[in-house]
Structures are given as structure tokens and as C-alpha cells.
Amino acid sequence: MAGLSWSFTAHSAEQETADGTSSWGLGLGVASSQQPYTDIDRDNEAIPLIYFENDYVRVFGPSAEFKLPSLRISDTQQLNFNIVAEYDSSGYEEGDARILDGMDDRDGGFWAGAKVEWQNELVNVNAEWLADVSGDSDGQRFTLGLERTWTFGEHMMLTPRLAAIWQDQEYVDYYFGVRSDEVRFDRAAYKGKSTINTEFGVRGTYLFDQQHSVFLDLEAVRLGSEIEDSPLVDSSSENSVRFGYLYRF
Template sequence: MPSSYPLVSIAHGSAVRVTAVALLAMGLGGPVTAMAQAPGDAESSTTWALGLGVLSAQEPYAGIGRDNTALPLLQFENQYVHLFGPRIEFKLPSLDIGHSQQLNFGIVGQYDGSGYEEGDAPILNAMEKRRSGFWAGGVVEWSTSFIDVSAEWLADVSGNSNGQIASLGLERTWRFGNHVLFTPHVGASWQDEKTVDYYFGVRENEARLDRPAYVGEAGVNIEAGVRGVYMFDRHHSVLVGGGVTSLADEIKDSPLVDRSTVNSVYLGYMYRF
């Protein structure tokens, strides 16, 4: 299942950071676990891992520079639960639909650090604080021998934006021997008008000459990237990757935003117990 985020204190400007590390964490999912497991323990094992990552991520808000951050990483997984930092997935029964095809289902919850506060950037001065939130929903993955397709729906259960997000992703993993995984991926993420307006809108009482009032509308971000994993053995792994996101017009048109794309790159190490 697509899952995963690191255990890390989330502050303003972490929306892109969280997305990027999610991609890093996906590299520790099913394929890596399968490669690291001893014969016969695939169904019954409980795994957990610790590590450290370094991430460089760009934010869409005007005047906010590139953020370079060291991130402690924690992962735990068994046949019922997959935890990676601020995201947890409760696994539901899977459905085999062919010799090499499977439908996987899950209920997910995650903390998202998309909020900001006055002082984070000049363009945000005299803006009311936008709070980060906790999101929950469901995910389904169609796994085949050729490609994996995932769909996810999340709602802001913290009540800050009261928004919804739906995403669709495609990826394929190539294995090279017993040590290397390489995964290109593409995806689209739809954010409803409440989400876009909350994080990128400008209220009438916040408007000024260089920051006119703006009401956000629903939009779709397009994402693409790659990630790679090198496993020295069943315990030690190095992860590397990056991605770029093309922002929806409804986000780019916000007076708070000064770019049309954002990007991130990362490098990490994990020790699997």
C-alpha cells in the first residue's frame, strides 16, 4: 500500500516536505520488506526501522526560501498496521483478482503541516494564522506485475479547513539483483475549494495593495518523481529521490504564491531491526 511518513516535528512550510518524505518512505514498503525478509516469514513478521534523512524542499509561498532539514525516521509494520511518522494505515483484507493482481484496502490518518503564521514570510504579514490539520480517509491500491495504481481520499477531521483531498497515483518498481530498487511515479491530487481557499485564499480583512482579496477554488496538482533504494543487506538501506509538483492554476493565481512548480530532493538511511 502507498503509505508512510517520517516521525518528525512539523512546522510551517512542511506541506511539500511531508509529501517528499512520503515518497522516501514508500521505498520502505512492500518491495523492500519482501527483499529483506527471511524465507517463510512474509506473512507473520513484524518489522520496524530507524533512520535519518536529509531533505531539501521548496514552498509555493512568495518570499520563503528553500528549506533544508534533517529528519529522524521511524517505521513500524505488521499485517494489520503500517506506521511511518505522522501517518498511520490500518490494513483491511486484500482481494486477489488474478494470478498477479491484488486489490489492497486501508484506512489512513495523518498529520499534515500545511499551516502558516504571520512572520513566516513578508507576504504573510497581517494574515490570520492557518492551522495545520489531521486528515483521515481511505486508500485502495491495485497492484499488478506491471504497474501499481493507488487512489486515496482524505478529509480534514480537525475542522480547520473542513476540506477534502483526492489523489490518484501510478508507479512501477524495477528490481536490479538483490540490492537495488528504482521507482518512477506520477500522480494527480485534487484539492477542494475549502482546502485551497483556507491555505491560499486572502480574506477581505487581510487584503492590502500588494495582496488583494482572493477566494480559492478547487484545483488539481500534477506530480512526478523518482525514488531509489540500495540495500546493503537485510538491515541497512540508503534511499534517494526527488520530485516536482506543478501547482494548480487556482493555487498559482493566489497573491500569496510566486511560482508555478515546487520540488524536493532527499537522501536517507534506514536500519531495519
């Protein structure tokens, strides 16, 4: 699903934390997301942002990364390894759209897994595997992504990204399947299968000074055919816009 997990990253603060020190900040983020369910309204939400980072952990918004030892390949290349945990607010309630009337609610929950990032001069490559540890969907997803940051002067950064996101059968069936007791005349039974979504995004960050920064993140996701085929869906894509302000102490 399209970033309803509030996948903000610490890049929104973009200033590096020196070795042996810690940095923290507070802020506010807002997001507007459009899910692909038929006639569902755009979802708008706000969330307080808490940022903390040191040599061992990075926390930003609803996600946390626990840093493992890195592998330095050369002066321009490095492999970073992290344990990842995040809260994902994906899902729906039956009253969210007419097509969902009579459906059991589908919940988000907590996800955990691992991430490896290859930093180099050309483009950063990252691979992340996450599993639903809340036990709602029992799903898994794997993301392979590319991103690069360009810096303009001392204040502006722009980071485009491209990613392929594999979602397993349990994930797709939970959020887009229709169980036998949920069938009605305009909603046939549907058993979801694993699929691959394609994500395009760009994040802009503006640093006013050492304390104040704002970011804007735009994201569009092309859904896999196994999601498009769901009788709950009338769109081949979903999108989100996120904006946030952070004050670093």
C-alpha cells in the same frame, strides 16, 4: 502542497514482511521543500523515522496504514485496501515571507481517509482520499497515482511515479486565499477554488544488507491555475528532496 506531509512510505525499507511476522526499524530523514509563496525561503527539516509493519498495520514516519483484507484477482493482480492516517506539516507563519506579513498563520494537522491499490504486472495504480480531521482547513484531497518499481540486482530499486491530486475549495482557500481582513495594497482579497495539481516523482532505494538501507526521493508538483492565481504565489510549481536512512531490527 508539495509533500510537506513527509509522505515517506515503507517502500524505503523494501524488504517484504512475511505473513504472521512483524518488522520494525529506526532511522533519520531530512527534507528540503520549496513552497510557491512569493520570496519564501526553502524549508529544511529533519525527523526521526520509526518503522513498524505486520499483517494489520504499517507505520513509517508521520503516516500509518491500517490494512484491510485484500482481494486477490489472479496470480499477478491484487487489490489492497487500507485506512490511512498521517500528519501534514503544510502551512506557514506570517513571518515566513514578506507577502505573508499580517496574514493569520495557516496550520498543518492530522489527515485521515482510505486508500486502494491495484497491484499488477504493468504498473501499480492507487487512489487515496484524505480529509483534515484537525479542523484547521476542513479540506479534502483525492489522489490518483501510478507507480512502478524496477529492481537492479539485489540492492537497488527505482520507483518513478505520476499522480493527479485534486484539492477541494476549502483546502485551496485555507492555504492560498486572502481574507477581507488580510487585504493590503499589494495583496488583494482572494477566494480559493478547488483545483488539480500534477505530481512527478522518483524514489531510489539502496539496501546495503538485511538491516541497513538508504533512500532518496525527488518530487516536483505542477500547481493548478486556482493556486497560481493567488496573490500570495509567484511560482507555478513546488518541489522537494527527501533523503533517509533506516535500520531494520
